[in-house]
Amino acid sequence: MTTVAVLVDHRDGAVTRPSLEALTLARTLGTPVAVWLGSAPAADAAALLGEYGATEVRVVDAADARVASRAAAALGAASADADVVLVISTFVTKEIATRLALATGAGVVVDAAGAELVDGKVETFQTVFAATWDVRTRIESDKAIVGIRPNTTIAAPAEAAGAATVVDVEVELPATRERITHVEAVEQGEGVPLAEAPVVVSGGRGTGGDYALVTELAELLGGAVGASRDATDEGWISHEHMVGQTGTTVTPALYVAAGISGAVHHRGGMQASGTIVCINMDPEAPIFEISDFGVVGSLFDVIPQAVARIKEHRGA
Amino acid sequence: MRILVTVKHVPDLQSQRSFTEGRVTRSGDDGTMNELDENAVEAALQLVEAAGEGEVYALTVGGPDAVAAVRKALQLGVHHAIHVSDEAIADSDVFGTATVIAAAVRKVHEEAPLDLVITGMAALDGLTSMLPTALAAELDWSQATLASALSVADGEVTIERHLPDAHETLVAPLPAVVSVTDEANKPRYPNFKLIMAARKAPVAQWSLADLGVDASAVGKAGARTVVVDASPRPAKENRVKITDTGDAGTQLADFLIEKGLA
Ligand SMILES: Cc1cc2nc3c(=O)[nH]c(=O)nc-3n(C[C@H](O)[C@H](O)[C@H](O)COP(=O)(O)OP(=O)(O)OC[C@H]3O[C@@H](n4cnc5c(N)ncnc54)[C@H](O)[C@@H]3O)c2cc1C
Ligand SMILES: Nc1ncnc2c1ncn2[C@@H]1O[C@H](COP(=O)(O)O)[C@@H](O)[C@H]1O
Numbered sequence: 001m002t003t004v005a006v007l008v009d010h011r012d013g014a015v016t017r018p019s020l021e022a023l024t025l026a027r028t029l030g031t032p033v034a035v036w037l038g039s040a041p042a043a044d045a046a047a048l049l050g051e052y053g054a055t056e057v058r059v060v061d062a063a064d065a066r067v068a069s070r071a072a073a074a075l076g077a078a079s080a081d082a083d084v085v086l087v088i089s090t091f092v093t094k095e096i097a098t099r100l101a102l103a104t105g106a107g108v109v110v111d112a113a114g115a116e117l118v119d120g121k122v123e124t125f126q127t128v129f130a131a132t133w134d135v136r137t138r139i140e141s142d143k144a145i146v147g148i149r150p151n152t153t154i155a156a157p158a159e160a161a162g163a164a165t166v167v168d169v170e171v172e173l174p175a176t177r178e179r180i181t182h183v184e185a186v187e188q189g190e191g192v193p194l195a196e197a198p199v200v201v202s203g204g205r206g207t208g209g210d211y212a213l214v215t216e217l218a219e220l221l222g223g224a225v226g227a228s229r230d231a232t233d234e235g236w237i238s239h240e241h242m243v244g245q246t247g248t249t250v251t252p253a254l255y256v257a258a259g260i261s262g263a264v265h266h267r268g269g270m271q272a273s274g275t276i277v278c279i280n281m282d283p284e285a286p287i288f289e290i291s292d293f294g295v296v297g298s299l300f301d302v303i304p305q306a307v308a309r310i311k312e313h314r315g316a
Numbered sequence: 317m318r319i320l321v322t323v324k325h326v327p328d329l330q331s332q333r334s335f336t337e338g339r340v341t342r343s344g345d346d347g348t349m350n351e352l353d354e355n356a357v358e359a360a361l362q363l364v365e366a367a368g369e370g371e372v373y374a375l376t377v378g379g380p381d382a383v384a385a386v387r388k389a390l391q392l393g394v395h396h397a398i399h400v401s402d403e404a405i406a407d408s409d410v411f412g413t414a415t416v417i418a419a420a421v422r423k424v425h426e427e428a429p430l431d432l433v434i435t436g437m438a439a440l441d442g443l444t445s446m447l448p449t450a451l452a453a454e455l456d457w458s459q460a461t462l463a464s465a466l467s468v469a470d471g472e473v474t475i476e477r478h479l480p481d482a483h484e485t486l487v488a489p490l491p492a493v494v495s496v497t498d499e500a501n502k503p504r505y506p507n508f509k510l511i512m513a514a515r516k517a518p519v520a521q522w523s524l525a526d527l528g529v530d531a532s533a534v535g536k537a538g539a540r541t542v543v544v545d546a547s548p549r550p551a552k553e554n555r556v557k558i559t560d561t562g563d564a565g566t567q568l569a570d571f572l573i574e575k576g577l578a
Binding site for chain 2: 102184245248249308
């Protein structure tokens with residue numbers, strides 16, 4: 001029997017959608033157990049994890065697991081019996097996964113778009129080279145750690161879900177040489193975070209700094225607002241909105257690029273999205289090469305008209 | 317101030333590339349130094365310049381072509397270049413690569429102590445961002461990753477890091493492994509004099525034997541993961557491109573509605 005430990009991502013005590021996606025994926029690999037770092041989850045959060053198939057919620061109430069080596073020790077203590085450990089792939093969890101792998105001899109793949117068991121070994125799929133290649137990787141070691149990207153599995157409750165038992169895990173976390181001397185929380189905007197959003201509407205230099213239309217379309221479609229590096233560099237919108245290789249990688253069902261040329265750095269962070277739409281004045285812009293639907297035109301004309309048409313359709 | 321910078325040789329993302337038997341085929345000159353490692357080189361040069369003394373080493377691990385990465389670093393102004401190459405290294409996973417880089421770092425560190433190893437935030441081929449952590453663990457040095465700003469004083473490095481949920485200030489005692497983001501600085505351009513000098517500058521060539529690393533610990537033999545299949549993503553089919561003549565917004569909306577996306 002394969003035990004699959006899922007490191008739960010939670011915000012203000014609430015389980016995030018990617019965690020439910022990861023539990024859904026975990027059920028296809030074996031028996032999921034949820035690992036919760038931080039003070040114990042409220043009853044409804046634990047119940048939700050159970051609904052998605054977690055048989056246990058293992059809580060490591062570890063003060064200050066912000067440093068990767070401490071978080072890895074906490075996760076390691078709660079997943080010692082697991083054959084597979086799933087984390088949501090972010091810059092932070094990649095470091096945790098690396099530390100845990102070194103401590104346990106596990107093989108790691110991060111940024112995976114999926115995973116399956118083949119002859120008892122975990123195989124993963126990823127895209128590489130600015131999302132121009134598909135790669136399948138086999139994890140040869142007995143223990144496998146997989147960093148899974150948000151929006152790559154459709155979250156669904158388990159058919160025969162039981163209540164998850166909440167278990168406390170005691171662990172002495174290692175001392176670290178590093179000290180975090182200052183933490184300033186980033187204000188989380190309204191709505192879904194960029195990495196998890198099913199729809200992303202991004203604006204670039206072509207917006208001229210005016211994000212009103214981009215934001216209106218994003219809200220209408222239930223999505224998040226993204227941006228190119230040029231736009232964040234200009235200070236038009238905060239860094240957290242940047243999509244691309246050095247920003248956030250997104251794989252929403254729909255990606256709209258408005259006034260973005262489609263530089264390789266930007267494409268690398270969005271090219272694996274489901275449907276791609278672009279609006280650009282320059283018919284030669286590289287973004288057209290990867291767009292399912294491209295409009296040569298000004299976003300200031302096209303977006304208001306599209307918004308009006310969608311509203312009209314919904315009203316009908 | 318003595319700093320070693322890791323620089324990776326990667327395929328040029330603007331050019332075509334391919335896999336052969338699960339490995340990236342790198343033809344002659346379509347490879348470059350990983351763009352994000354320019355920020356690492358720049359950070360090291362700035363620290364040495366600010367200290368008014370010191371030396372910067374550039375280190376790459378890779379096949380024969382990878383020497384191009386350290387030549388690029390020499391053009392930017394690093395003082396010493398090291399190229400670790402050995403047939404047994406091919407197909408290493410991140411842990412194999414970290415073992416080799418750590419051994420090379422120790423060799424330099426034993427000659428005269430290093431203060432820092434600075435890496436890029438990610439190699440733009442795979443973008444895993446795992447090597448800096450693996451290297452810090454392997455060396456048992458402190459770790460300060462994803463620095464968008466850094467400074468060194470009183471035997472400690474202080475960095476700023478912008479994570480999705482918080483902005484942190486982290487202090488780590490030296491020696492430390494630091495990875496820098498592309499926000500950390502603006503890389504300089506090589507000048508003519510340095511380009512000429514880089515051509516003739518010596519590059520130390522080290523093998524696994526020179527580093528005392530057992531070949532079975534690295535390469536395919538030591539890898540915990542193997543690529544079993546790789547293929548180019550097919551080009552999108554049925555692409556539509558329209559020019560706005562007054563109703564493109566409506567057409568765009570209808571496309572989304574039809575697809576069930578709006
Ligand atoms: C190491 C490195 C890492 C990088 N990482 C990233 C990254 O992660 N993410 C990222 O985005 N970039 C990144 N970049 C920058 C990247 O190379 C490009 O410079 C950037 O993506 C360009 O932003 P843009 O498309 O908004 O601007 P531009 O390239 O200037 O394109 C603007 C587009 O808007 C169009 N336009 C103008 N007016 C209108 C209008 N009214 N309506 C419609 N279209 C209009 C123009 O035709 C043009 O195509 C990185 C660069 C480097 C060197
Ligand atoms: N083979 C290598 N040789 C030298 N440096 C490397 C190598 N692989 C990774 N690095 C360094 O580690 C950083 C992060 O790489 P990665 O973890 O592969 O995304 C890069 O920016 C490089 O500085």
